[in-house]
Amino acid sequence: MATTEVRDVLLAEPRGFCAGVDRAIEIVERALQQFGAPIYVRHEIVHNTYVVSDLKAKGAIFIEELDQVPPGATLVFSAHGVSKAVRLEAQARGFQVFDATCPxxxxxxxxxxxxxxxxxxxxxxxxxxxxxxxxxxxxxxxxxxxxxxxxxxxxxxxxxxxxxxxxxxxxxxxxxxxxxxxxxxxxFPLVREPKQQDICYATQNRQDAVKVLAPQVDIVIVVGSPTSSNSNRLREVALRKGTPSYMVDQPSDLRPEWFEGKSRVGLTAGASAPDILVQQVIERLKALGAVSVRRMEGVEETVRFPLPKGLGGSGLNGTGLR
Missing domain, CATH: 3.40.1010.20 (4-hydroxy-3-methylbut-2-enyl diphosphate reductase, catalytic domain)
Structure with missing residues (x-):
């Protein structure tokens, strides 16, 4: 399969889902379990094509404007948060709302x-x-x-x-x-800065990991959708380190010519990209010749965010999303 020389894959640590994304997906899944389909979600729950398609198949309907939601429906706000005006409109329309905004x-x-x-x-x-x-x-x-x-x-x-x-x-x-x-x-020398910087721990950790990863490899692949801000930033971080970097939404996006003359591949994933896609990309890299896959040392994330009141049940699924 082409003239690639891929031998080794080095996995960034941490990579993939963060606590806010985990929580947002679980909110939609639990709402579907408790109230049945359809559950309406304002905007993509997180910016990932695979996740959105998976939830659509389970009965989630993604909308941009609240007038697309029928009266009495259950509505979930995406992980990105909403304006005060959207919140007030949802209240005025009488929807049952679950807020998946990242804490x-x-x-x-x-x-x-x-x-x-x-x-x-x-x-x-x-x-x-x-x-x-x-x-x-x-x-x-x-x-x-x-x-x-x-x-x-x-x-x-x-x-x-x-x-x-x-x-x-x-x-x-x-x-x-x-x-x-x-x-x-x-x-503005007198400007007031946040007590802790607003850039989230997961964004920071994934960027730090890529800064360590990029100099050790010949190419960096970022698993993430084009709309995902944090995934795009990971690709840019690798490029700044002087390492060619590409973002893929799915394994079929990988191009054999990217790997010509490249034996060591670095692999990471944005905070909204599920691990199942990382595993599929690894399989594709093995088809291109990779024989070893190893994980970098890295920060272990233990953050967990509570779910909103009113959502019980196990919230677990068999999709490999979590």
Whole structure:
């Protein structure tokens, strides 16, 4: 099968599902078990094609606008969080709502609401159009300004630089966020930073693992969907280390020509990518010649988030998603 020289596969540790993604998927599965299909989900529960397709097959219906949901239905908010307006609309329409917003995103929302009451304006570091950014900025009707890169900081129309706070999207590149933060602090020395940085532990851990992985291999493969912010960042981290890197949504996306002259393959997965896909990619790499698969040493994640009230049952499934 082509002229690849693939021999070794090195698995990043940690990789794949984080606690927030685990919790979000389990919320949809338990809602389906308890209330039966269909369960409506606003936006993709997490940004992964396999996960969304699996839940659709079980009876989840993914929508973007609440007028697509019939009266009296059960609705789940995605892991990315929603604006205050969406929350109020769901309440007004009388849906039974289960909130799968990642608790680390909720923490940012709470911080924004608290400081806004104290008269603060906000700079949000993030990617325009990403649902998490829309949800966080939608906690306020004004006084929150999005910056996507360091150059944007110069154009932020802040009224009182002494009452300014900064928040970030949780799935950013740690290095990119630090660069933009430096620009914010240079223009606004009195800016209030989060007590703990907003970039989530799982995003940080997976990026740190790739920084260790990339110099040890000839190529890095990231398992993740194109819409997944944290998966895209992993590919960029590897590229910055000088290692060719590609993102695949499924094993059939792997191209034999990528591996010509490459004997050591690094493999990781975004926080929304299930392990079953990683295993399938490993099988495909074995078909390309890989004979050894070993795991890097890495951080062991023990974080678990509680489910919302009103969802009982085992929540376990046989899909290999967890």
């Amino acid at each position: 680390l995103v909720t923490k940012v929302h709470v911080e924004v609401a608290k400081l806004h009451k104290e008269g603060y304006e906000f700079i949000m570091i993030g990617h325009k159009g990403h649902p998490e950014v829309e949800g966080t900025m939608g906690q306020l009707s004004d006084s929150i300004y999005l910056v996507e890169e360091a150059a944007d900081v110069a154009h932020v129309p802040v009224r009182d630089p002494s009452r300014l706070a900064v928040v970030t999207q949780t799935t950013l590149s740690v290095d990119d966020a630090a660069e933009i933060m430096a620009a914010v602090k240079a223009r």
